[in-house]
Amino acid sequence: MSVQEQTSLYETTIENAELEAALESRQSLREKRKDLNKRIRDAEGAADRQIEELELGEGSSVRVGRFLIVVKRSEAKEVAFTRGGDLKTQISLLPE
Numbered sequence: 001m002s003v004q005e006q007t008s009l010y011e012t013t014i015e016n017a018e019l020e021a022a023l024e025s026r027q028s029l030r031e032k033r034k035d036l037n038k039r040i041r042d043a044e045g046a047a048d049r050q051i052e053e054l055e056l057g058e059g060s061s062v063r064v065g066r067f068l069i070v071v072k073r074s075e076a077k078e079v080a081f082t083r084g085g086d087l088k089t090q091i092s093l094l095p096e
Contacts, residue, residue, distance in 0.1 A: 027093060 051069060056062060060071045 023091065026091070 054062070056069070056071045058071055058073055060069075062069045
């Protein structure tokens with residue numbers, strides 16, 4: 001068992017097996033998602049490169065199996081918004 005440094009003067013430690021199990025499950029899924037997101041980015045890149053090789057022009061529409069590829073231009077636009085204030089809860093993994 002390793003000892004973790006205190007991260008805050010007001011930090012407390014609680015024993016709650018149900019919450020700890022939920023947090024462990026959350027962390028496991030987050031780690032799987034991280035790997036899956038990388039695999040998705042790689043697959044998207046491979047598909048994008050192959051689509052670029054087709055040299056489709058603006059307005060083109062091509063069917064490939066169950067997929068439809070449409071090439072169209074999107075115009076630049078300015079986007080602005082305001083986020084409302086809220087109470088945030090941060091959950092992070094302590095170093096081992």
